Amino acid sequence: MSLALLFLLFVITISILLSKLGRKYPFPPGPKGLPVIGNMGLMGQLNHHGLAELAKIYGGLCYLKVGQIHMVAVSTAYMAQQVLQAQDSVFSNRPATMAISYLTYDRADMAFAHYGPFWRQMRKICVTKVFSRKRAESWASVREEIYSFIKEISTKVGSNVNIGETVLGLTKNITYRAAFGSISQEGQGEFLKIMQEFSKLFGAFNVADFIPWLGWINGQDFNRRLAKARGALDGFIDKIIDDHMVKRKNRGIENGEEDVEDDMVDELLEFYGEDGSGKSDSITITRDNIKALIMDVMFGGTETVASAIEWAMAELMKSREDLIRVQEELANVVGLDRQVNEFDLEKLTYLKCVIKETLRLHPPIPLLLHETATDVVVDGYKVPAKARVMINAWAIGRDESAWTEPHKFKPSRFLETNAPDFKGSNFEYIPFGSGRRSCPGMQLGLYALELTVAHLCHCFNWELPDGMKSDELNMNDVFGLTAPRAVQLVVIPSVRLNCPMF
Numbered sequence: 001m002s003l004a005l006l007f008l009l010f011v012i013t014i015s016i017l018l019s020k021l022g023r024k025y026p027f028p029p030g031p032k033g034l035p036v037i038g039n040m041g042l043m044g045q046l047n048h049h050g051l052a053e054l055a056k057i058y059g060g061l062c063y064l065k066v067g068q069i070h071m072v073a074v075s076t077a078y079m080a081q082q083v084l085q086a087q088d089s090v091f092s093n094r095p096a097t098m099a100i101s102y103l104t105y106d107r108a109d110m111a112f113a114h115y116g117p118f119w120r121q122m123r124k125i126c127v128t129k130v131f132s133r134k135r136a137e138s139w140a141s142v143r144e145e146i147y148s149f150i151k152e153i154s155t156k157v158g159s160n161v162n163i164g165e166t167v168l169g170l171t172k173n174i175t176y177r178a179a180f181g182s183i184s185q186e187g188q189g190e191f192l193k194i195m196q197e198f199s200k201l202f203g204a205f206n207v208a209d210f211i212p213w214l215g216w217i218n219g220q221d222f223n224r225r226l227a228k229a230r231g232a233l234d235g236f237i238d239k240i241i242d243d244h245m246v247k248r249k250n251r252g253i254e255n256g257e258e259d260v261e262d263d264m265v266d267e268l269l270e271f272y273g274e275d276g277s278g279k280s281d282s283i284t285i286t287r288d289n290i291k292a293l294i295m296d297v298m299f300g301g302t303e304t305v306a307s308a309i310e311w312a313m314a315e316l317m318k319s320r321e322d323l324i325r326v327q328e329e330l331a332n333v334v335g336l337d338r339q340v341n342e343f344d345l346e347k348l349t350y351l352k353c354v355i356k357e358t359l360r361l362h363p364p365i366p367l368l369l370h371e372t373a374t375d376v377v378v379d380g381y382k383v384p385a386k387a388r389v390m391i392n393a394w395a396i397g398r399d400e401s402a403w404t405e406p407h408k409f410k411p412s413r414f415l416e417t418n419a420p421d422f423k424g425s426n427f428e429y430i431p432f433g434s435g436r437r438s439c440p441g442m443q444l445g446l447y448a449l450e451l452t453v454a455h456l457c458h459c460f461n462w463e464l465p466d467g468m469k470s471d472e473l474n475m476n477d478v479f480g481l482t483a484p485r486a487v488q489l490v491v492i493p494s495v496r497l498n499c500p501m502f
């Protein structure tokens with residue numbers, strides 16, 4: 001009897017303690033939800049614009065619950081610092097839908113792996129090998145593809161050029177070539193189709209992600225589509241991996257006789273071993289890891305860079321005085337008798353300011369998606385474990401308390417001393433994220449971005465079609481994996497250089 005009483009007392013004490021803890025740290029403020037579905041009615045608003053509006057009402061840390069998923073939107077530099085720096089180890093996991101988990105071979109990649117030893121290994125391989133500045137081949141593929149791209153535009157002098165479309169073609173070529181080398185060029189069309197389907201499935205709404213017992217609604221069709229998409233990727237990349245293995249064998253690389261590494265698949269094969277017999281640095285990766293990492297590069301490096309180039313050109317078309325200033329700088333530093341090259345970039349101060357300002361107003365990944373590993377308290381509010389954290393880099397870059405005239409395109413703000421840099425320590429400016437999960441492809445991305453915009457501004461003068469005025473340009477964006485322009489930029493080039501271009 002006394003034992004039962006003691007047990008009852010224990011249970012009551014624990015419940016009181018737990019409820020006190022709950023009361024001590026409330027959830028952050030946020031819109032009230034309905035039973036079971038919570039804030040599912042706001043799903044269409046969970047993009048950078050909608051969340052910025054919610055921040056105006058509820059503040060920099062806003063709580064929502066969709067079905068069973070806790071969500072937190074972070075919309076100020078201060079809150080971003082709390083999440084990405086002060087307590088970053090708790091906030092460094094990634095959320096993934098069922099589709100994402102399946103299509104990344106159960107998070108066998110880096111971008112969707114949770115923070116931990118496996119992610120650290122993948123990141124090490126990518127940072128020290130695959131994305132490293134030392135891997136000259138990636139940088140060479142950027143230069144060579146930009147060369148072909150400018151050549152293509154030079155054939156269209158005097159006519160309309162859809163910058164959005166051509167630039168996306170350029171970045172697809174760059175990443176495809178950096179990933180697979182030149183031996184697989186003929187399969188590019190097929191691969192792009194696979195990527196498109198992945199992209200759709202990544203973004204598809206699946207009720208089971210939020211209310212698992214309603215999974216039957218999307219049902220078998222969705223699962224069949226997922227299986228088909230991953231099967232198509234398997235068929236495509238398995239062949240490429242096999243071809244690369246044969247190529248390496250023929251070159252004698254497997255015996256260490258020759259050290260030729262010309263693309264990312266070669267680089268990753270250095271660590272390959274299904275049976276745990278990888279050769280480099282005692283890190284071993286499987287075929288699934290190789291496939292999933294290649295998809296990270298394709299998704300991480302294609303639309304991001306293309307969207308930033310198109311936005312930079314659109315802002316310059318809108319702000320003619322800035323375009324003139326960039327072109328004057330190019331004329332002074334490079335001269336009109338030759339093309340610009342990578343060694344000129346360091347001296348192109350204003351061009352770099354234009355790129356920074358573009359990334360402030362139009363961060364290609366406007367929402368950084370993280371997940372909490374444990375329960376945690378932020379600024380006096382409780383954020384539960386496994387909460388989906390959406391850091392609104394777009395809203396933070398336009399925060400009135402951090403920026404003067406935040407909505408104005410004003411590259412010269414980056415000429416000021418102590419202007420923020422995108423290295424991640426200024427939380428009002430985080431186009432590449434900050435901390436552990438920040439972008440490992442930043443250097444490569446910036447290189448492609450700066451060099452392309454420099455070439456476009458140096459080689460050509462630009463006009464808008466049909467007598468359109470600068471202030472008539474539509475500057476709206478759309479939300480998908482990235483935030484590209486709603487209406488693609490169309491412009492007319494004319495020759496600017498005194499020398500023959502090719």
Ligand code: HEM
Pocket residue numbers: 110111112123131296297300301302304305308363364365368369370430431432433434436437438439440441442444445446449
């Ligand atoms: C202008 C170009 C780019 C921008 C603005 C950009 C931005 C970002 C951002 C904001 C993140 C997420 C940070 C976070 O969650 O806190 C990210 C992650 C990532 N980026 Fe980039 N990126 C760019 C180019 C690239 C390129 C060229 C590559 C590959 C070649 C790349 C590969 C990745 C990968 C793999 C991740 C995931 C890292 C992880 O989860 O550990 N990105 N990027």
